Amino acid sequence: xxxxVFVVLHLIKKFQGDxxxxxxxxxxxGKKSSQTIQDSLLFSAKAFFNSLENLSRENWNNLIRTxxxxxxxxxxxxxxVTLTNVGSDTYLMLSKSYTIPTGLELTAWIDIETRFWKKxxxxxxxxxxxxxxxxxxxxxxxxxxxxxxxxxFYRHLEVNRYQLSNQLQKEIKTALSICSDLESGILxxxxxxxxxxGMTIEQLAKVTHLSLFETSFLFKSSLRKLLNQIAAKPxxxxxxxxxxxxxxxxxxxxxxxxxxxxxxLINRGxxxxxIASLRHLTQNTIEDHVVExxxxxxxxxxxxxxxxxxxxxxxxxxxxxxxxxLSVIKEACRQDISYFMIRLVLxxxxx
Amino acid sequence: MLETLLKEKxxxxxxxxxxxxxxxxxxxxxxxxxVLPTGSGxxxxxxxxxxxxxxxxIIVTPLLSLMEDQCEQLRAHxxxxxxxxxxxxxxxxxxxxxxxxxxxxxxxxxxxxxxxxKLLNQLAKIKLALFVxxxxxxxxxxxxxxxxDYLKLANIRHTLGTxxxxxxxxxxxxxxxxxxxxxxxxxxxxxxxxxxDRKNISIAVKKCETINEKIEEAISIIKMVHLxxxxxxxxxxxxxxxxxxxxxxxxxRVAYYHGGMTSEDRIxxxxxxxxxxxxxxxxxxxxxxxINKSNVRLVMHFHYPKHINAYVQEIGRxxxxxxxxxxxxxxxxxxxxxxKHLIDQSYPDDDVLARIFSRIKYENAKLHSDELxxxxxxxxxxxxxxxxxxYQLVQFPNMDLDMEKVHNKIKSTIHERKQHKWRELNEMKxxxxxxxxxxxxxxxxYNEQVIEKREPCCDHCGLNWDIFRKGKRETRSLEKxxxxxxRLQKLLNNHLKV
Ligand SMILES: Nc1ncnc2c1ncn2[C@@H]1O[C@H](COP(=O)(O)OP(=O)(O)O)[C@@H](O)[C@H]1O
Ligand SMILES: [Mg+2]
Ligand SMILES: [Zn+2]
Numbered sequence: 001x002x003x004x005v006f007v008v009l010h011l012i013k014k015f016q017g018d019x020x021x022x023x024x025x026x027x028x029x030g031k032k033s034s035q036t037i038q039d040s041l042l043f044s045a046k047a048f049f050n051s052l053e054n055l056s057r058e059n060w061n062n063l064i065r066t067x068x069x070x071x072x073x074x075x076x077x078x079x080x081v082t083l084t085n086v087g088s089d090t091y092l093m094l095s096k097s098y099t100i101p102t103g104l105e106l107t108a109w110i111d112i113e114t115r116f117w118k119k120x121x122x123x124x125x126x127x128x129x130x131x132x133x134x135x136x137x138x139x140x141x142x143x144x145x146x147x148x149x150x151x152x153f154y155r156h157l158e159v160n161r162y163q164l165s166n167q168l169q170k171e172i173k174t175a176l177s178i179c180s181d182l183e184s185g186i187l188x189x190x191x192x193x194x195x196x197x198g199m200t201i202e203q204l205a206k207v208t209h210l211s212l213f214e215t216s217f218l219f220k221s222s223l224r225k226l227l228n229q230i231a232a233k234p235x236x237x238x239x240x241x242x243x244x245x246x247x248x249x250x251x252x253x254x255x256x257x258x259x260x261x262x263x264x265l266i267n268r269g270x271x272x273x274x275i276a277s278l279r280h281l282t283q284n285t286i287e288d289h290v291v292e293x294x295x296x297x298x299x300x301x302x303x304x305x306x307x308x309x310x311x312x313x314x315x316x317x318x319x320x321x322x323x324x325x326l327s328v329i330k331e332a333c334r335q336d337i338s339y340f341m342i343r344l345v346l347x348x349x350x351x
Numbered sequence: 352m353l354e355t356l357l358k359e360k361x362x363x364x365x366x367x368x369x370x371x372x373x374x375x376x377x378x379x380x381x382x383x384x385x386v387l388p389t390g391s392g393x394x395x396x397x398x399x400x401x402x403x404x405x406x407x408x409i410i411v412t413p414l415l416s417l418m419e420d421q422c423e424q425l426r427a428h429x430x431x432x433x434x435x436x437x438x439x440x441x442x443x444x445x446x447x448x449x450x451x452x453x454x455x456x457x458x459x460x461x462x463x464x465x466x467x468x469k470l471l472n473q474l475a476k477i478k479l480a481l482f483v484x485x486x487x488x489x490x491x492x493x494x495x496x497x498x499x500d501y502l503k504l505a506n507i508r509h510t511l512g513t514x515x516x517x518x519x520x521x522x523x524x525x526x527x528x529x530x531x532x533x534x535x536x537x538x539x540x541x542x543x544x545x546x547x548d549r550k551n552i553s554i555a556v557k558k559c560e561t562i563n564e565k566i567e568e569a570i571s572i573i574k575m576v577h578l579x580x581x582x583x584x585x586x587x588x589x590x591x592x593x594x595x596x597x598x599x600x601x602x603x604r605v606a607y608y609h610g611g612m613t614s615e616d617r618i619x620x621x622x623x624x625x626x627x628x629x630x631x632x633x634x635x636x637x638x639x640x641x642i643n644k645s646n647v648r649l650v651m652h653f654h655y656p657k658h659i660n661a662y663v664q665e666i667g668r669x670x671x672x673x674x675x676x677x678x679x680x681x682x683x684x685x686x687x688x689x690x691k692h693l694i695d696q697s698y699p700d701d702d703v704l705a706r707i708f709s710r711i712k713y714e715n716a717k718l719h720s721d722e723l724x725x726x727x728x729x730x731x732x733x734x735x736x737x738x739x740x741x742y743q744l745v746q747f748p749n750m751d752l753d754m755e756k757v758h759n760k761i762k763s764t765i766h767e768r769k770q771h772k773w774r775e776l777n778e779m780k781x782x783x784x785x786x787x788x789x790x791x792x793x794x795x796x797y798n799e800q801v802i803e804k805r806e807p808c809c810d811h812c813g814l815n816w817d818i819f820r821k822g823k824r825e826t827r828s829l830e831k832x833x834x835x836x837x838r839l840q841k842l843l844n845n846h847l848k849v
Contacts, residue, residue, distance in 0.1 A: 054613060118615075124842055131845045136427040140618055142419050144444045162845070169843040173836065181835065188835040193842035197623045200616045203606065206598070207832065 003211040006098040008067055009083060009091040014043050017082040018325045025060045028052040030114070032256045034292025038347060042324055047104040050114065051220050052213065054201060101214075103183070103221030106228045109246070113223055116244050118143065121191060121198070122150045123243055127168065128193025130161045140192050153242070164239065171237045175229040176222065182208065183222035186215060255296055262289035272305075287340045295347035302348060306341045313337065314345040356402055357395070361428060367392045369545050373517075374399050377481060382516045382540035384487075384532055388547050389521040389667030390645070394421065397483040397517055401456050406478035406514070410459045411504065413489040416617065417641040418459040424643070425457060432456035436464050449473050462500040465507050479514040484535065486640060487518040488660060491530040495768060496697060496735075499742045505536035516540075522547055522663045524797050546799055547663060551670045552650075552678050553819075554789045555810040559683040568681055569593070569653060570600050576677055576819040578603065578630040580649030581639065583656070583665055585689045587611050590633045593653065597631065608634040639665060645672040648819075652680040657690050658775035659782055659793055675807075677819050682783055694772045698765045699732040699740055706730040707740070708758050788812050 011024055019039060026036045030050030040046040064081065067073045072087035083091065109116075118141050129137045139147060157164065176184040186208070192198040199207075205215040227244060234241040255263065258281075265275045276286045294300050317332045329342050353374060357363050369387050373396045376383050387393050401408040412418045418435040425433045432455050434448050445467075452458070452473050464470060484490065484504065494501030508516055516537050523531065532538060559565040573580065584590045590607040597605045606620045606629050623629045625644050632638065636656065650669045656662045662680075670676030699707065707730050717723065723744075727737035743761050744750065750757040778796065785792045789809035791801050807814050833841065 054616070056611060128842045131843070136429075138423050138427075138618065138622060140615060142614060142618070144440060165843040169839055172839060176835075185835040185838075188838050191838075191842055192619070192622070196838075196841055197626055197628060198619050200606075200619050202616075 002094060003098055003214045004063055005067060005072065005090070006094040007100075007213050008063055009072060009087055009094065010100070011045065011048065012073060012081055012087075013083055013091060014045050017076050017080045018323060019043070020079040021060070021064050021081060022057075022079060025055070025057060028055055028060070029057075034256070034259065034288050034295060034347075037292065038295050042346075046107045046110070047100070049107065049110055051104060052216050053114070054212075054216065098214075101183070101217045101221035103179070103223075103225040103228075104217055106224040109224070109227040109231060109244075112244070112246075113220075113227060115146075116227060117223060118146050119149060119153075119243050120240075122146055123153065123168070125192050126150055126154075127161060127165045128196070131165050132194040134194055137194075140198065168239045171240050172226075175226050175237060175240065178229065179222045179225050183218050183225075186219045187222045187226070190219070255292065256289075258285075259289040259292045262286055263293050266290075266293075287343075291340070291343045291347050294344055302344055306344055310334075310337060310341055311345055311348075314342055315349065318345065318349065353399065353403075357399060360399070360402055360430075361395065363395075366395075369543055370395050370399075373543050376541040376543075377515055377517055378403055380515045382537040383543065384518045384528070384537065384540045385543040385545075386520055386523050386528070386547065387543070387545050388549060389664065390643075390671035391521075391545070393485070393519045393521075394424075396519065397481060397485075398425070398457070400481055404480035406480035407452065407455055407474075408457050408481045408483065409474075409479065409511075410457065410483040410485055411462055411465065412459050412485050413461070413493070413498075414486075414637075414640055415461070416614075416637075417486070418461070420641050420643075421459055430456065433459075435459040436470065437461045438463055445469075453477055462498060462504060466500055466503065471507070471510065474511055479511050482508050482511065482514050482516045484516070484518045484531075486520060487531045487535075488520040488523050488527050488664075490534050491523075491527045492658075492660070494534065496739050496742075502534055505534060508535065521667055522660045522797075524660065527660065546802075547667075547797055548790065548794055548799060548801065549667060549670065550805045551673055552666055552676050553807045553809060553814060554666070554678050554680075555814055556680045556682060556783055556789070557810075559681060561683060562685060565653065565681045565683050566593070566596060569651065570597060572649075572651065572679060573597065573603065573631060574601055575816070575821070577648040577821050579624070579627070579644075579647055580631050580651060581647060581665075581668060582631060582633045582651045582653055584633060584635060585654030585686075587635055589653065590635055594633045597633070603630040604628065605631045605633060608632055608638045610635065610637040636661065636665070639668050642668065643671075644668075646674070647671070648674075648676050650676075650678045652678075654686055654689055655680055655682060655779060655783060657693065657772070657779070659779050659796060660775075662779065662782075663793065675818060680783065687780075690776050694769065694776065696733045697735045697739060697772075698769060699727070699730075699736045701762065703727075703731045703736075704740075704758070704762060704765070707732065708754065711744075712754055786811065 011028075015024060023035070023039060026033065027040055027045060027049055028051055030053055036049070040049045064073065067087070068075060068081065071084055072090055073081040074084050074087075075081050121140050125137065125140050129135070141147070159167070172188075176187070179187075186201075186204050189204055190198045190201070201215055201219060202212060204219075205212045208215060210218070226240075230237045230240045230244050231246050234246070261279070262275055265278065270278070272283060272286050272290070275281075276283045279286075290302075290305060294302055314329075314333060314337060317329055321329060321332060323329070324346070326339060326342060330337070330339060333342065353371060354365065357366065368391065369385065370392055373383055373385050377396070377400045383396075385393070385396065387396075397408055397410060410421070412421065415437055418437060422433055422435045434451070434455055434457075436445065436448055436458060438461065440448070449469060460470075489498070490501045490504070508514075516535055518531050518535055518537070518540075520527075520531070528544075532540065557568055559568055569582065573582075582593065584593060587609040590609050594605050594607040597603065606623065608617060608620050608624075612620075620629070620632070621638075621642070624632045625642070647669045650666045652662070652665070656665065666678035669678060707727050710726050710730065711723070714726070724737045724741060727740055728734065732740065740761070743764060744757075747757045747760075782789070782792055782796075788801070788804075788811050790804075790812075794801060804812070807818060
């Protein structure tokens with residue numbers, strides 16, 4: 001429980017009530033929306049993006065409520081909380097005994113980490129069965145594209161399965177050597193293979209006597225370290241590098257799929273109105289996409305959405321305020337300035 | 352000969368009760384309605400004809416997990432021409448499967464997927480061998496509320512030609528049977544109804560005063576009797592809570608399972624249970640359908656199900672290997688709140704309904720839109736209730752002509768459905784309260800009689816718990832864990848090689 005409290009206080013402190021608890025939840029849960037991706041940078045909380053994939057909204061809610069009832073947090077308005085004085089003191093105390101695992105900060109590849117992990121699990125499971133001459137097994141991932149990818153993976157390989165499994169084992173051992181045994185164990189024990197069933201994060205938390213949050217963080221920490229190793233020395237880890245497939249352009253990956261579609265239509269000269277009706281989406285959603293694109297791609301032109309004067313006006317207001325809360329900024333701006341414009345400027349300025 | 356084929360394709364040397372007769376009817380292009388107990392081998396009844404008849408076998412299956420399990424099982428028998436189609440696949444994946452239909456032998460689909468025009472167009476072009484509805488009781492159980500696509504199956508079947516139709520289930524009382532046959536429009540069918548009585552499962556009900564007492568009872572039973580076991584709960588939260596309590600109080604390997612978990616975690620837990628790495632699985636009713644584990648010794652209910660059909664299905668997961676097994680239902684008065692609440696939650700009440708109708712009228716909301724769902728929930732309908740209502744409304748595309756009439760019509764549908772659910776619930780409760788032999792009491796609901804009573808039957812006939820008591824040796828000690836390097840070796844070194 002205390003580790004959970006530590007994490008909650010740590011995050012709430014970062015966001016200072018500028019985002020709702022659900023905004024923070026989306027971040028932890030790894031929701032790929034323009035808003036969360038921006039928030040993770042605005043509040044330098046990128047390390048936590050996608051760090052608690054299994055967290056349910058309900059559990060997060062309960063946790064916040066518990067902290068409130070212990071007077072560690074106070075609600076400043078609906079769904080927005082900040083630390084109380086007691087909360088700040090408690091946080092200081094807890095930071096003496098708890099830390100956030102270091103590997104979490106290695107965020108260069110977080111866009112592909114989940115997919116990489118799924119692919120790795122499938123390769124190890126299939127390879128493990130292959131070297132034991134067992135053709136049939138229940139795949140750990142039922143995602144069709146992952147299964148298809150696994151098939152293709154073997155099609156383009158020249159080494160035989162025994163060489164492959166030896167090599168892969170060696171690569172994983174070397175790459176994990178920079179992790180603690182605990183981190184490596186949490187990663188490896190999730191893998192399944194011939195006559196071996198992986199464990200869930202929750203089961204691992206039980207056997208390691210750690211909290212669920214810490215176990216998840218340690219896993220993500222080791223996974224990110226692993227990916228970073230691969231990226232730094234792809235020649236040293238040829239098989240892992242092939243599984244990770246890091247060569248794909250990142251900018252294309254980091255847009256949500258829906259935003260990418262919108263971008264294609266913008267490039268073909270359609271207005272936002274037209275795109276919204278063509279795609280049966282609301283204007284709001286399309287605007288979200290535009291903000292996301294502007295944020296991800298600094299060279300994306302936004303002059304068709306906002307004029308120079310308004311841009312400077314908003315820029316000034318933002319500079320004069322200490323908060324990033326949209327409603328406050330909106331209040332301070334001219335009447336004709338929309339939320340959309342403000343978010344565009346925030347995205348462009350990357351504040 | 353069919354026996355040879357059975358041996359060649361599946362490795363079984365003889366048919367089990369019912370299989371041959373059913374297959375025979377199907378091959379002679381008769382419609383078949385069949386009730387066979389859980390674990391008796393219903394799948395063979397549609398798999399084997401696939402090798403005899405020309406064309407594709409379509410199997411309509413209610414659950415995603417079930418569909419995938421069946422697919423994997425077939426693949427494990429070396430059959431590659433099998434796919435599962437459901438709404439969760441991406442657009443591209445669906446397209447790919449649609450392109451391969453001609454090369455497939457078995458296609459598992461959800462009833463919702465069968466509404467897809469593209470799929471129907473493709474299906475119209477190829478020959479159909481057999482149209483199967485597995486777990487057919489779902490038609491009656493779910494078709495009327497939130498999965499109304501189940502009610503459209505007959506139409507679809509007719510548009511696809513004249514292939515025979517096979518409806519399979521493990522539990523159907525008279526009402527459910529008639530409903531299934533009517534909804535599938537297969538009045539002229541061969542019926543194979545085998546006793547659902549499972550003599551090797553002993554039945555007991557334990558009454559407790561409070562929840563705490565019930566928890567204690569559950570723990571002492573788990574400690575006492577043979578496992579592996581399944582513990583059914585009425586909610587996700589309860590599965591998690593009970594799991595932690597049992598983990599603290601016993602040394603058994605326990606995990607929970609419910610629909611809120613990620614699909615990957617569900618697969619792991621299910622595999623662990625099937626492979627004997629768990630002693631107890633604490634779950635909602637999301638677990639079990641189609642699960643193939645023969646040595647389950649205990650099925651315990653921490654909360655009772657909404658109707659006796661579900662109860663019979665669930666206890667049927669015990670003792671598939673024919674060995675003596677135990678079903679215990681724990682009851683305390685406060686349990687009655689859960690199903691009451693669930694039934695109420697499934698439908699909008701009169702006030703809410705009226706408010707929704709007036710908003711539809713003034714805001715002119717589109718019937719299919721998500722916006723409508725939002726309006727309903729804003730007015731106080733639960734998610735299930737909103738979906739139910741939307742399905743109902745879509746049945747009246749021209750309702751702006753006479754809103755009042757539609758309003759009343761839906762109101763009476765809700766009333767009927769609620770009455771029906773209450774009747775089923777009361778039947779369940781009466782069974783819990785009965786003083787008679789429990790086996791006789793539930794079989795009566797299926798027009799079945801106990802032919803020869805076998806000891807130990809049920810708590811009212813007298814149950815000697817010692818039969819189920821486990822020996823000393825069965826208590827487990829903690830295993831030492833491998834280091835991560837050793838574990839990796841286990842995975843990636845061939846440890847069978849000498
Ligand atoms: N004729 C048979 N001989 C031996 N085993 C069989 C036979 N038919 C089916 N089985 C096995 O019985 C088990 C249960 O079959 P399944 O079709 O899943 O049951 P149901 O759907 O009726 O619950 C499976 O393991 C199946 O392989
Ligand atoms: Mg079955
Ligand atoms: Zn009896």
